[in-house]
Amino acid sequence: MQYYNQDTYIYLDGEFVKANTAGTDLFGQSLHYGYGAFEGLRAYSTYHGSRIFKAEEHFNRLQESCRAINLPYQWNNNHLIEKTYELLSVNNLRSAYIRPLVFSGSNMHLTSAVESKIMIAAWEWGPYLGHNLLRVCTSRIERPNPKSFRIDAKVSGQYINSILASSDAIRNGFDEALLLDQEGFVAQASSENLFIEKDFKIYTPPLGNIFPGITRQAVIEICKDFQIEVIEKRLSIQDIHEADSAFLCGTAAEIIGIKEVDNIRYKEDWEHTIGASIQRKYKKLVLEEENYEVII
Structure with a gap:
């Protein structure tokens, strides 16, 4: 499955950037040790427009997951929810799966991160396990x-x-x-x-x-x-x-x-x-x- 193309935007640390131009830190603990936290949300197309189901609960849980592993979390969740709706808009999505990811900076030591970044992506995705029993x-x-x-x-x-x-x-x-x-x-x-x-x-x-x-x-x-x-x-x-x-x-x-x-x-x-x-x-x-x- 292709999750993005040349026209897809992601939210990366305060900016909307093209997904195919976003780089990654090859010396980050998230890449080497799996030291990161993420969430999964869904937006649904309703009669009232695109709605993210239980957005606050999901971002609160993301914050708590970071706290559990000593990963810095410096963002306001209400602001992140607003930016997620903007992300849906710039990608012309009404129904989508949404993936926020908090990842650490460069550090090859087995010590808690002192800095972190956030990425939010969204793409069209049906039920993960399909529709059949x-x-x-x-x-x-x-x-x-x-x-x-x-x-x-x-x-x-x-x-x-x-x-x-x-x-x-x-x-x-x-x-x-x-x-x-x-x-x-x-x-x-x-x-x-x-x-x-x-x-x-x-x-x-x-x-x-x-x-x-x-x-x-x-x-x-x-x-x-x-x-x-x-x-x-x-x-x-x-x-x-x-x-x-x-x-x-x-x-x-x-x-x-x-x-x-x-x-x-x-x-x-x-x-x-x-x-x-x-x-x-x-x-x-x-x-x-x-x-x-x-x-x-």
Whole structure:
């Protein structure tokens, strides 16, 4: 996929510059050590114009991720949100995936950064995992141990783990991988949170060994609107296999149903599951087709 061309602009440290002319620091810790933080947001074309879903939450989380790894963050988030809307405008985008990245300056030492820069890019991108129901497998690769790393921060280097798990799943004929935590419980997919349905209740792994997704929280809020009980508990592989249905969620993937896990197919027709109802409600939420608050 081509993410930019000769006419594409990015926001780079206070300026809009052509993406194909922007350079990178070959002596930066972000390149050598994965010492950077990023976010993923989506803008949707609504009746009220282009709207970025939960922009404030995402930029606040970017700031917190930088704080977690001692990466300087000197920007005002409201200003960054304004510049992101400008970025959409200069690229003539109404619906887009948006990627802010905070990266460090030149430093070959294993010490905290003393300076950093920010880049924001945007491009047209459909749901990350497509539209079809997924075939998922349990990965041999575990979720990072929270005692060794701030896994609630969206840090560049830790996504090598996700790349390995996802690539391994695809090589074996699946669409996505489920990662276990260090105690053998199911944590999440490579870059999405997991929900299962069982006996008209929704279950999801608790915070602690998972990434605290913003879309995950939106799903929980939708369930409250539906008066559907959401139970946060540790889930075993057996729990996943014996569920009535399951789905993944994340900003890039949005909400997408799972057809089978480890070649065990769910018996429930997806269109009649609670997950499908949540998926439809979420789409109305991001498109402002109902009276929900969207932060601009």
